[in-house]
Amino acid sequence: MKQSEEFFRTLHTHHGGVPLAAINGISIPSSGVFDTILVIIRRHCSPYLTVALFAGLLSIATSILTPAARKLLHYLFEILSPTH
Numbered sequence: 001m002k003q004s005e006e007f008f009r010t011l012h013t014h015h016g017g018v019p020l021a022a023i024n025g026i027s028i029p030s031s032g033v034f035d036t037i038l039v040i041i042r043r044h045c046s047p048y049l050t051v052a053l054f055a056g057l058l059s060i061a062t063s064i065l066t067p068a069a070r071k072l073l074h075y076l077f078e079i080l081s082p083t084h
Contacts, residue, residue, distance in 0.1 A: 005046070 010018055039045045
């Protein structure tokens with residue numbers, strides 16, 4: 001999420017004033033995986049970030065599991081084929 005978007009979201013949600021810690025948190029870039037997961041869990045991000053992270057994890061899982069499933073099916077077909 002862009003820092004300006006996060007800043008204005010913080011201004012909008014804190015009608016009595018913005019805490020200094022919140023402004024410091026916005027000005028410090030945090031783009032690590034752990035920070036991103038925390039932001040998603042706390043719902044301090046755009047829903048697009050959540051969808052993008054889910055799509056990325058789904059593509060990683062698919063790319064890992066597809067070759068394994070193909071090898072397993074090939075192995076089972078070799079075992080169960082009546083030509084052996």
